[in-house]
Amino acid sequence: MNNRRPRTCSPARLPAVAVAVLGFHLLVAPAVLAADPPHWYSTSLVIGCTEQCHSLHNAAGGGLTRAAGNANLCQSCHNPSGLADQAPIPSSASAIPGFSGSSHAFGVPAVNGAYSTERPLNTEMDLRIMGDNVVCSTCHDQHAGTSTQGGTPKISTPEKVTSLGAGTASSQGTFNGALGVWYLLEIDGGGTQVDATFRWSKDNGTSWMVQTVPVGNGSPVVLDSGVEVVFSGVNPGDFVVGEQWEFFGTWPFLRTNLDSGDINSVDKFCRDCHRNWVMTHDTDLVAGGGVRNWDGNFKSHPVGVTLNANGLAYDRAQPLDGNGQAQTAGASPDVDGNPTNDLAFDSSGNVQCLSCHGVHYADSNTATVDAP
Ligand code: HEC
Ligand code: HEC
Ligand code: HEC
Ligand code: HEC
Incomplete structure (x- = not known):
C-alpha cells in the first residue's frame, strides 16, 4: 500500500555482515526498536538504528548508545552542522535563570532546592533521570513522533534532494x-x-x-x-x-502529554517535577496551593484555571498580544504577526505554565520571533 512501511530495525535493513550480530542482540534484548520521522531514513538522510545512535559493541553510553551522555547523543545531530541543523540545541542554551540560556535546563540535577523541583512521578520520565540529572530523553521519547503525546506539530521546509x-x-x-511522515x-x-x-x-x-x-x-x-x-x-x-x-510533518516526540485541565488532572508535564509550585486561585484544588490558603512557600502564577475563574471580574476577556491588541480566542490567538509570543491556553482554555513560558528557543523578548 501507499502507507508507511513499519519502521522497525529488522535485520533486512542492515548490511549482511551485521545481521548475525543484530540477531544475537535481539535475542538478548527482544524489544524491537522503531522510530518515527524525522528520526528515521528519508530519501537523503541516513537516520536509522545503528548509523548514529546505537552501536552494538564498545558503546560509550549505558543504553548501547554511541555518545556517553544523553544530551551529547542528541546534540551530535542537534547542532548547527549536524543532521538536525534546523533544530540545534547547544549546551550554552541550557538556562541559568536571570543570566543566560534560551532552553529549559538539561544536564542538571532533577532535585533543585531553589526551585523546589522533585523527581517526576511519571515512571517513564523518572526512568530517564540519568545520573540524577534531567536530560533530553527525560522529556522526549525520541522514537515516537505521535499525535497522542501532543505538543506543537511541525511541517518542515522542503529541501531539494x-x-x-x-x-x-x-x-x-x-x-x-497520527505519526511523523517524510514526504x-x-x-x-x-x-x-x-x-x-x-x-x-x-x-x-x-x-x-x-x-x-x-x-x-x-x-x-x-x-x-x-x-x-x-x-x-x-x-x-x-x-x-x-x-x-523532501520534508516532514511530525510531533515533538514528547514523553507524556503537556499539562491540561485543572491542577489535579491527569495530564501533568511541567506540573510533575514542578508540582510543589502549582498554585490555583482558591482553596479548593490543592492543600496550601491556593491563593486563599497559601502555605507561604514559593509558588508559580496560578495555573489550571480559566480567565475570571474566581468571578472577581478583573481579568480581561482575552490576553493582549505583543502589540497591545487583544489576542483572538481559540487555538490561533496571534494578532501581532509573531506566533511565538502568544499567551496561549490549553485546549480547555486554562492557563498553564506554557502559557507564559517557552521550552526551547525562548529568548524572553516579545519583539522577536523565537526560532532556532
Ligand atoms: C541521527 C541524528 C539525530 C539524533 C541523534 C537525534 N535527532 Fe532529533 N531530529 C533529527 C532531525 C534531522 C530532526 C528534524 C530537524 C528539523 O529539520 O527541524 C530532528 C527533530 C527532533 C525533534 C523535533 C520534532 C519536531 O516536531 O519538529 C525533537 C523533539 C527531537 N529531534 C528530539 C531528539 C532527542 C531528544 C534526541 C536524543 C535522544 C535526538 N533528537 C537525537 C535528527 C536527530
Ligand atoms: C524539561 C523538559 C524538556 C527537556 C529537558 C528537553 N525538552 Fe525539547 N521540548 C520539550 C517540550 C515540552 C517541547 C514541545 C513544546 C511544544 O510543543 O509546544 C520540546 C520541543 C523540542 C524540539 C522541537 C522544537 C521546539 O522548540 O518546539 C526539539 C528539536 C527538542 N525539543 C529537542 C530537545 C533536545 C535535543 C533536548 C536536550 C538537549 C531537549 N529537547 C530537552 C521539553 C523538553
Ligand atoms: C523532569 C523534570 C522537569 C520537568 C518535566 C520540567 N522541569 Fe522545569 N525545571 C526542572 C529542574 C530540575 C529545574 C532547575 C534547573 C537548574 O538547575 O537550573 C527546572 C527549571 C525550570 C525553570 C527555570 C529556568 C531553567 O531552565 O533553569 C523554568 C522556567 C521551568 N523549569 C519551567 C518548566 C516548564 C514550563 C516545564 C514544562 C514544559 C518544565 N519546567 C518541566 C525540572 C523539570
Ligand atoms: C502568568 C504567567 C506565568 C505562568 C502561568 C507561570 N509562570 Fe513561571 N515565570 C513567569 C515570569 C514572568 C517569570 C520571571 C520572573 C522573574 O524573572 O522574576 C517566571 C519565572 C519562573 C521560574 C524561575 C524563577 C527564578 O527565580 O528566576 C520558574 C522555575 C518558573 N517560572 C516556573 C513555572 C512553572 C513550573 C509554572 C507552572 C506551574 C509557571 N512558572 C507558570 C510567568 C509565569
Whole structure:
C-alpha cells in the first residue's frame, strides 16, 4: 500500500555482515526498536538504528548508545552542522535563570532546592533521570513522533534532494497526521508552474500516493494530514522531470502529554517535577496551593484555571498580544504577526505554565520571533 512501511530495525535493513550480530542482540534484548520521522531514513538522510545512535559493541553510553551522555547523543545531530541543523540545541542554551540560556535546563540535577523541583512521578520520565540529572530523553521519547503525546506539530521546509531546475517548493498548513511522515515530492511532467506536474510519496519513493498532479500555478496544493505545498517557477525549464524535494510533518516526540485541565488532572508535564509550585486561585484544588490558603512557600502564577475563574471580574476577556491588541480566542490567538509570543491556553482554555513560558528557543523578548 501507499502507507508507511513499519519502521522497525529488522535485520533486512542492515548490511549482511551485521545481521548475525543484530540477531544475537535481539535475542538478548527482544524489544524491537522503531522510530518515527524525522528520526528515521528519508530519501537523503541516513537516520536509522545503528548509523548514529546505537552501536552494538564498545558503546560509550549505558543504553548501547554511541555518545556517553544523553544530551551529547542528541546534540551530535542537534547542532548547527549536524543532521538536525534546523533544530540545534547547544549546551550554552541550557538556562541559568536571570543570566543566560534560551532552553529549559538539561544536564542538571532533577532535585533543585531553589526551585523546589522533585523527581517526576511519571515512571517513564523518572526512568530517564540519568545520573540524577534531567536530560533530553527525560522529556522526549525520541522514537515516537505521535499525535497522542501532543505538543506543537511541525511541517518542515522542503529541501531539494536533486538540483535540476530553478523551480521552488514550500510547505504550509498544520500537520494533523497520527505519526511523523517524510514526504517526497517529484516532478513527473516538466515545464513551468502553469503546466508542470508532480507525484508524491510517503515511503521515500517506494510507492506514490498520486501521480501527475498539476503543480498549481502558484496556489497551494493539498496533500494530506493538513499538509499543503506551493510550487513557484515561471520560466520554461524551471521544473525538470525527476526533480525531488523532501520534508516532514511530525510531533515533538514528547514523553507524556503537556499539562491540561485543572491542577489535579491527569495530564501533568511541567506540573510533575514542578508540582510543589502549582498554585490555583482558591482553596479548593490543592492543600496550601491556593491563593486563599497559601502555605507561604514559593509558588508559580496560578495555573489550571480559566480567565475570571474566581468571578472577581478583573481579568480581561482575552490576553493582549505583543502589540497591545487583544489576542483572538481559540487555538490561533496571534494578532501581532509573531506566533511565538502568544499567551496561549490549553485546549480547555486554562492557563498553564506554557502559557507564559517557552521550552526551547525562548529568548524572553516579545519583539522577536523565537526560532532556532
Ligand atoms: C541521527 C541524528 C539525530 C539524533 C541523534 C537525534 N535527532 Fe532529533 N531530529 C533529527 C532531525 C534531522 C530532526 C528534524 C530537524 C528539523 O529539520 O527541524 C530532528 C527533530 C527532533 C525533534 C523535533 C520534532 C519536531 O516536531 O519538529 C525533537 C523533539 C527531537 N529531534 C528530539 C531528539 C532527542 C531528544 C534526541 C536524543 C535522544 C535526538 N533528537 C537525537 C535528527 C536527530
Ligand atoms: C524539561 C523538559 C524538556 C527537556 C529537558 C528537553 N525538552 Fe525539547 N521540548 C520539550 C517540550 C515540552 C517541547 C514541545 C513544546 C511544544 O510543543 O509546544 C520540546 C520541543 C523540542 C524540539 C522541537 C522544537 C521546539 O522548540 O518546539 C526539539 C528539536 C527538542 N525539543 C529537542 C530537545 C533536545 C535535543 C533536548 C536536550 C538537549 C531537549 N529537547 C530537552 C521539553 C523538553
Ligand atoms: C523532569 C523534570 C522537569 C520537568 C518535566 C520540567 N522541569 Fe522545569 N525545571 C526542572 C529542574 C530540575 C529545574 C532547575 C534547573 C537548574 O538547575 O537550573 C527546572 C527549571 C525550570 C525553570 C527555570 C529556568 C531553567 O531552565 O533553569 C523554568 C522556567 C521551568 N523549569 C519551567 C518548566 C516548564 C514550563 C516545564 C514544562 C514544559 C518544565 N519546567 C518541566 C525540572 C523539570
Ligand atoms: C502568568 C504567567 C506565568 C505562568 C502561568 C507561570 N509562570 Fe513561571 N515565570 C513567569 C515570569 C514572568 C517569570 C520571571 C520572573 C522573574 O524573572 O522574576 C517566571 C519565572 C519562573 C521560574 C524561575 C524563577 C527564578 O527565580 O528566576 C520558574 C522555575 C518558573 N517560572 C516556573 C513555572 C512553572 C513550573 C509554572 C507552572 C506551574 C509557571 N512558572 C507558570 C510567568 C509565569
